[in-house]
Amino acid sequence: MDTIMTEPVIAIISLGDMGTQISRVLIENKFRVITAGEGRSEKTLENIHNTGVENTGSLKDTVEKAEVIISLTSPERSLRLAENTAMCLKDSENRPLYIDLNSNTSAVALSIEKLLTQIHIPFLNGAVMGTSKDIPYTAELVISGVNRNKFFDLFGNLFKIKDAGEKTEAASAYKLLFSLVNKGVNALFFETMTAAAHFGILDELNKSLEDFLPGTYQDLLKTTPTYPQHIFRRIDEMKGLSEMLKNENLPNVIASGTAETFDKVYHSSIFENEKPQGVLETFQIFKKLKYT
Template identity: 30%
Template sequence: MGSEQVVPLTLGVLYPGEMGSVLGGLLRKQGFRTITTLAGRSKRTRKLCRHAQLEVVHSLQQLVDSADIVLSTVHPDSAPKVAEEYCACRSGKARQQCFVDLNSIAPATVAHIESMLADADVDFVDGAVHGMAAQLTTFGTIYLSGASAPAVAVVLERAARTRVLGDRAGAASAFKMLISGVNKGVTALLVEVCLAAREVDLLEPFFASCGEAYPGLMSILERTLPSYPQHAPRRVQELREAAQMVADVGLRPRMIESARQVIGEISAAGLPSDNVRSAIQILAELHAREVLKQSQLPDSITCQRSVE
C-alpha cells in the first residue's frame, strides 16, 4: 500500500506588513502554503511581502476561498474593518475555516469581531503577539485564547513560542493590553526623565547610571525606542485600546493615558524612519525638536505650580 500524501494547511495572511510578513515567512519556511493579497496595500507592504516570499493571490475573495486558517495582522484601527471585509467574502457553502485576530486590540473590540465571525459561521481565535517582529523567534511570544486556540497553537508554535490562555476569546487580547501598558508606560516615563536629564546636561551619566541600577527597565527603552520613528503612531493606537480595556473593568487609566500623551508627542515630532539609531540618539533628536517642552503642550497638560 502506498502512503497517503499529506496536504499542507493553507494559511492566509491579512496583511503582510511588518509582523504579517515575518510571521508568514516563518510559517512558509515550515512547509505551510502561505498566501496573501496585496490589493490596495502600500509599496512598503509589497516589498515586505516579496522579501518573505509569500504567495500572492489576486483578491481577498480568492484568499478566503483557499485558506484553512486566516491570520489578521493589521493596525489596531483596521482590525474590525478587515474582519468585516473577510466576512463579506464568505458564502453559505464556504469551507470550514478559522480566523485568528493577532492585533493589539481591547477585549471589547475582540467581542465585536467575534460576533461578526459567529454570524459568518467561522471559528474564531483571539490572539496577541508580544515582541517586535524582527525578534519574533528569539524574544517573541504568541498568546491565544478561544475554543480552537489549541489547534491553532500547534501551527503557530512552528514559527514562535506560543501560549494558550484558555478557551475564552478576549483573554489573549486582555493579556496583550496589560503587557502593552507596562512596555509603553516604561518607555514613556524613561523618555520624559531622560529629556529632563538632557535639559540639565546630565543625560549621559544618568543613562549610564540607570543602566547599572535598572538594567531590565533600560533594556526596554534601548530595544523599543529605536522603533518609534516608524511605529509611534501605531503605539498611540495600541495605548488607546489599552486605556479602553482598563476603563471597561472600572478603573481610571491615568498612567496609560499619560503614556499615550508622551508617545503622541513623539509621533508628532515626525522623526525620520529611514535609518536605525540608538535610543540615546533618538533622545537627542527629541530634545532638538523640543518634544515635551511646556511651550509645545496644551494648557490642560502643563504642570501648574500651586500657590501656598
C-alpha cells in the first residue's frame, strides 16, 4: 500500500487506558477505530463497547482490515506483538503503517523496524509523554523515523506531536532520557530517605529539604506518589536506558544507579499495599525500611 487515504481504518492494539483515550479522540474526528477483542477480559470488552471501538475479533482479522496499526502495549510485550502482527500479515496483501508508541529501548525499536520492513510493512517509532488523561491536551506524542510525515498528515491536527527526527531510535532515546531526569530525582530522594530512616532523622531532614527545595518538592508531587504501584516497571525502564547508553559508549552511572535504587526499594516490599496521597506520605513509608 503506497498511500494512506484520508481517515483510514485505525487498529489500536491493545486497548488499555492510553489506547482508549486515543481512540476517543480518533472517533470524535470521524476515524473508524478497530481492535482485537479476542481473549481480552470482560472489563476490556466493556470498555471497547463503551468507547465506540469496533471489536473485530482476532489479531489476524483486525490487522488485515487496518490501514494504520497503533501498538499500545507494554515495552516488554511490544516486540512480541510486532512478531505476531508480522506473522498475521506475512501472506496478506495488506501492508498497513505500523506505529509503535510503547517507549521501547533503541534496540527494541530497531528490532521491530527490521522485522517489519523485511516484509515491507512501513514502521514508525514513538512514545507518549504524559498520562492517558492528558490526551490530547498536554500529552505529547514523540515520533521518529522516515515515515513520520505520514503521522503528521493523519494526526497533526488532533494531538500534540513532537518530531524527534529521521533516526528510528530517536523517539526512544528522547522518552528514556526525559524519564531519567524525573526518575533520577526520585531515586536521589529515595536513597536519601533510606539513609535518613536508618539514622532516625527522616522527619527532620524531610522538613529541611521541603523548606529549602520547595520547587523540587512541587515537581515531585506529579510523580512520587505513583511509585508504590509502578516502581517495578521503572526498574526495567532504567535498566533499558542504562544498556542503551552503554552500547553507545555514553555515561550511564546515573541510569544504572537509578535502576539499582528502585530495585532495592522494590525488593524491600515497603511499598506493598501502600497508596500514598502525596510526597511526604510517600517518604514516610521509608520508616518501614530495614537494611541488615
